[in-house]
Amino acid sequence: MTGKAVPAPLILAVAPNGARRTKADHPALPILPDELARAAAGALEGGAAMIHLHVRGADGGHTLDVGAYRAAIAAIRASIGERLVIQATSEAVGIYDRHQQMAMVRELRPEAVSIAIREIVPDAASERDAAEFFAFLARERVQPQFILYSDADLARLRDLRQRGVVPFARPFVLFVLGRYSPGQRSEPADLLAFLAPFPDDLHWSVCAFGARENACALAAAAFGGHARVGFENNLFLADGRIAADNADLVRQVAAGARMLGRPLASADETRGILA
Numbered sequence: 001m002t003g004k005a006v007p008a009p010l011i012l013a014v015a016p017n018g019a020r021r022t023k024a025d026h027p028a029l030p031i032l033p034d035e036l037a038r039a040a041a042g043a044l045e046g047g048a049a050m051i052h053l054h055v056r057g058a059d060g061g062h063t064l065d066v067g068a069y070r071a072a073i074a075a076i077r078a079s080i081g082e083r084l085v086i087q088a089t090s091e092a093v094g095i096y097d098r099h100q101q102m103a104m105v106r107e108l109r110p111e112a113v114s115i116a117i118r119e120i121v122p123d124a125a126s127e128r129d130a131a132e133f134f135a136f137l138a139r140e141r142v143q144p145q146f147i148l149y150s151d152a153d154l155a156r157l158r159d160l161r162q163r164g165v166v167p168f169a170r171p172f173v174l175f176v177l178g179r180y181s182p183g184q185r186s187e188p189a190d191l192l193a194f195l196a197p198f199p200d201d202l203h204w205s206v207c208a209f210g211a212r213e214n215a216c217a218l219a220a221a222a223f224g225g226h227a228r229v230g231f232e233n234n235l236f237l238a239d240g241r242i243a244a245d246n247a248d249l250v251r252q253v254a255a256g257a258r259m260l261g262r263p264l265a266s267a268d269e270t271r272g273i274l275a
Helices: 033-046 066-080 098-108 124-140 151-162 188-195 213-222 246-259 267-274
Strands: 012-014 050-053 085-089 112-116 143-148 172-177 203-208 226-229
Touching (some): 033 066, 033 246, 050 066, 066 085, 066 098, 085 267, 124 143, 172 188, 188 203, 203 213
Parallel strands (some): 172 203, 203 226
């Protein structure tokens, strides 16, 4: 008689600010390095293992400035050490082109980075230098997470892997639920389009927009995936109240995951899972 298999730990990430929201949306939205450090500490206490990091310029707008990233990363590390994986974003937000995005990552050399497939490898002409960039990430041990907005993006990633453009044996991906739905409101059922060709050769996570974020995160947890929550995409708790801070959103997913029997991964466990 064999014992029951132990469920894989859930990698819970926090996305505390995003590229567009401001303190007019929520006074606790972190923008400055010290604010991001406090948000990171709160999310860590709530059960997060990773922080998805956006930084802002002097005007408060989205930036890929390496100096701004280094200041934020230094503040977080001074506060909590290595107890969160810090994932920089390379998101264009209609400001940067793919060459600028890749140049930022090469200069910063973050521990981890999120990359939208449709931004970095939009067409056949972009594949050669994208392959060189992905080889750089593998060589420098920068952990990428590939952002996928649709099942077409997932099919594109599979094709790139088969042809050797993406060299990672088991990539870490993020399914963005409901990005193009009416009102940009996500539902747990949005996950089904990604799971139809079940991604057993991927490490996968989800993020979701609006008040059903928690339900979407727990649907992912139930199916063996991972989850990202935070003010980047949602300000509301599952009961409809506005969250006090990002840690509120993290804590409710952590509590639900425990009820599902999913233990929470630490940052070091996350590094081991994704290595």
